[in-house]
Amino acid sequence: MNLFYKLKAVKIQKEACDAVNVAVEIPTELKDKFRFKQGQYLNFRIMINGNEERRSYSICNAPSEKSDHLEVVVKRLEGGKVSTYFHQHLHQGECLEVMPPMGNFNTIYHPTNTKTYVGLAAGSGLSPVLSNIKEALYQEPHSKAYLFYSNRSMEYILKKKELDQLEVYFKERLKVIYMFSRQRHEDPIFEGRISVEKLEQLFKRYSEIGISDATYFICGPSDMIKLVSNYLKNEKKVPAIQVLSEYFLPPDAENTETMSEAFKAIANVESMVTLIIDDDEYSFHLNSKKESILDKALQEKLPVPFACKGGVCCTCKAQIMEGEVFMEKNFALTEEEVQRGYVLTCQCHPTTNVLMLNYDI
Ligand code: FES
Known part of the structure; x- marks a missing residue:
């Protein structure tokens, strides 16, 4: 089983203040292998001090963008071996070992749909949510999207330039709402993290979102995903098929080595x-x-x-x-x-x- 393929890192760019954007080039002969769906991720295998490390990072591109590159955002983690490698040692032109795209965090789009998509993203959870939101808007000209994106402060916001451009490109169809956990805002509704209580307030403010008809893409801290998904499904009666989530880690309570x-x-x-x-x-x-x-x-x-x-x-x-x-x-x-x-x-x-x-x- 040829699990990994060598792909050249063609772009390494600082992204906000604690992340790096890495683009790998997909050569023509691997185009089919690396065909991807919105919301999927790439597994990287990296040798560090003689030890093999594997990490998954979500693809930020949307398939409709038809790029020769696949991009991921790697957030710097304190003491993180792989993220430190990406931030400090990876150089342009270096070949990385990468598995073809995987993952189920997506839904099917159709040009005749008139739907509302709601992205709920925190921190580096933006990548797979952004991929989905972009694909929805490219494929469904009558649909619209709201992206609620929380981070510490404006300087930590990933892909800010692209988000600004997308809001212009999709004019009336995309609204990006930033929320900050450590930055004051003149309107307190935009302070804090995405939570059940916060969503209650936001849904009142953005009352045009038909809550139970919308489709949700949720990615961020595991406990946020769990609580918000349950709230949408159980309290807001959103059908489970419309609540899609992507975990990077198991929820805290279940992240245990002990036998259940x-x-x-x-x-x-x-x-x-x-x-x-x-x-x-x-x-x-x-x-x-x-x-x-x-x-x-x-x-x-x-x-x-x-x-x-x-x-x-x-x-x-x-x-x-x-x-x-x-x-x-x-x-x-x-x-x-x-x-x-x-x-x-x-x-x-x-x-x-x-x-x-x-x-x-
Ligand atoms: S290796 Fe990730 S789910 Fe099993």
Whole structure:
């Protein structure tokens, strides 16, 4: 399985005060492999001091922009190995190892639609939300969009120039509303983070948004995503299909190394696990209470795809062909995918004596 391809970093640009914009070039022969949908992300593999590090970054482009480059924004994290590499060591012309685009954070657009899209983005959560909002506006000339974007202050706002240009280009159809957590605003409604309480106020102010008819794209801190998604679905009765979210990390309460009660409760089963990878079959024994299927496959040095190992990116996705699993966390697969037998192998443990999973999907 050729998971990674070498792509040249053709543009490295400082973006706001704590981020860098990196564009990788897609050569003609890889155009098909790197065809992407709005809201998808790229996995990067970087060797740092002899250790392999993998990180996912969302694509900021929209497919309709038809660029030869794919751009991601990398925010500098205190002590972050990969973000420090991107900020301090990456140089123009360097080849990066990148997996083809992945991810489900998107919906289908149609030129006859007359819809309202609402982006709720915080910090670097802007990238996949922006990609979706742009694609909606390019593909649906009768639709409009509101982008609520929160950050510390104006100097931290990512893609400000592009957002300004988009507001002009899409004239009456795009409204970008900035919110600041550490900058005063003459109108207090624009101070603070995106929260349930804040949305209550904003929906009153922007009453033209038909709350239950709109489609929402939410990305930012995990707890914000969880609370806001639940609020829209449960209190505002927005159909679940119209509330799309993208996690970068699991919500705090679920970001734990300790075994969940549900995992403790599964039966102790010895399983023969078979994985189909690039049309080849690999088998190993695994006890249901031991490591995840992905971890075991990596110990066996099998060429399985992965990135976050936390149930958020869906890089390790496979489909069950036979048997059953217990899946600890899932912040990436849709309900429909789960019903069709897709699983996140980094979160899975076999619960039947025989299990067969297919990565070639
Ligand atoms: S590796 Fe990211 S969800 Fe499994």
